[in-house]
Amino acid sequence: LAHCDTADFNSVDVKPQITENYDGKSKIQLGDSEFYLDPEVFPHLKNYQGQTIISASGDTLLGGDDKCGISELMTFAEYLMEHPEEKHGEIKLAFTPDEEIGTGAEHFDVEEFGADFAYTVDGEAPGKLDWGTFSAAQFGLDIQGVNVHPAVAKGQMINAIQVGIDFHNQLPEHDRPEHTDGREGFFHLMNFDGTVDSAHMDYIIRDFERDGLERRKNLVKDIVKKMNDEFGTERIKLKTWDQYYNMADELEKHMEIVDLARDAYKAEGLTVNEDPVRGGTDGSQLTYMGLPCPNLFAGEENMHGRYEYTVLESMWKAVDVLRKINQLNVERNKK
Ligand SMILES: [Zn+2]
Structure with missing residues (x-):
């Protein structure tokens, strides 16, 4: 072929x-x-x-x-x-x-x-x-914010962009393409666009081990769940799918x-x-x-x-x- x-x-x-x-x-x-x-x-x-x-x-x-x-x-x-x-x-x-x-x-x-x-x-x-080869998965996050005038935002505004940043910062800092080589896997943020009102992020996950891929997917799920629990509503919608396996x-x-x-x-x-x-x-x-x-x-x-x-x-x-x-x-x- x-x-x-x-x-x-x-x-x-x-x-x-x-x-x-x-x-x-x-x-x-x-x-x-x-x-x-x-x-x-x-x-x-x-x-x-x-x-x-x-x-x-x-x-x-x-x-x-x-x-x-x-x-x-x-x-x-x-x-x-x-x-x-x-x-x-x-x-x-x-x-x-x-x-x-x-x-x-x-x-x-x-x-x-x-x-x-x-x-x-x-x-x-x-x-x-x-x-x-790597085992590979992809996920997307749809984040719903609450947009109010910044002058009266205290305690009310939920900035979807900031929610995305907070999510990203909970992923292991080392596990990015620019810090890894050899047999190390990573999370890679490929796309991030948004406004205060809503934001969207696309990531790929790579790992040589199949259970490593599952662990990474579970970490993402756990972070999203914890954040949604804190918001008291499903502000972050997560969609994950597998691409290929080692x-x-x-x-x-x-x-x-x-x-x-x-x-x-x-x-x-x-x-x-x-x-x-x-x-x-x-x-x-x-x-x-x-x-x-x-x-x-x-x-x-x-x-x-x-x-x-x-x-x-x-x-x-x-x-x-x-x-x-x-x-x-x-x-x-x-x-
Ligand atoms: Zn080729």
Whole structure:
């Protein structure tokens, strides 16, 4: 699987530029813009000495996320069709929309697709293998205030904005995206608009542990309940829903699928990097819909902005990995 939508940074009129035999140290100007791919800013560029860098021209993203994945899958398919001697089971390709807004998998017909397992090809540098992601929930707060003239507000006004601030200040101060990394989760206030009369807040919750996600949801419920109890009425209305779950919890029952990818990476001489993803993938949902689905690298770097680039050699490596996965799978099924 690969996804055919791109992120929402300007993606109109993309003009890819190719830098062959990159020297690993100089800056690459993006088109004739004022923007450069600078190895001092993006040290991973140094890994690609002697290779072919494909970037955009300064005012758009490249869209390699996830056109890299699409190209690699199509090249893999082309290879198999041109080499009928290379044995394979039934292989299906799917290209999904709306991955970047997290709804790509929602309408995916797992039953009709009819695969035992799948991989998304939508990742970073060669060697990256994703089979652990956040578990994710979202919540919204609707706050009803009492608006009276500030001159006579004493004991009467309830400022909805202030209620929102008071709510926010009861969440753990450290657990914000800007203070966390690695396996730490967070509460993230994404949107806050309001007047004295009413206010609305949108948050996302992330945690690698499923019970950690539940604990965070319960904390939110408890704070809202305590505040409403103090008001003596339901001034704050809370709506919570789950978005996706850490696929690791489910994939641990199907480790042969992760092992197949690991073995293919190693056979291709790659060092396997399994750092968990501080986000979700289409596979997070698909895995829970019954299609176990880790994520393979596609060779994308600096995704979602003007500094996005990919590397031709990484893309070929992704095709080699797909072929190797197929070969190992054929061997495995012979046994
Ligand atoms: Zn992507």
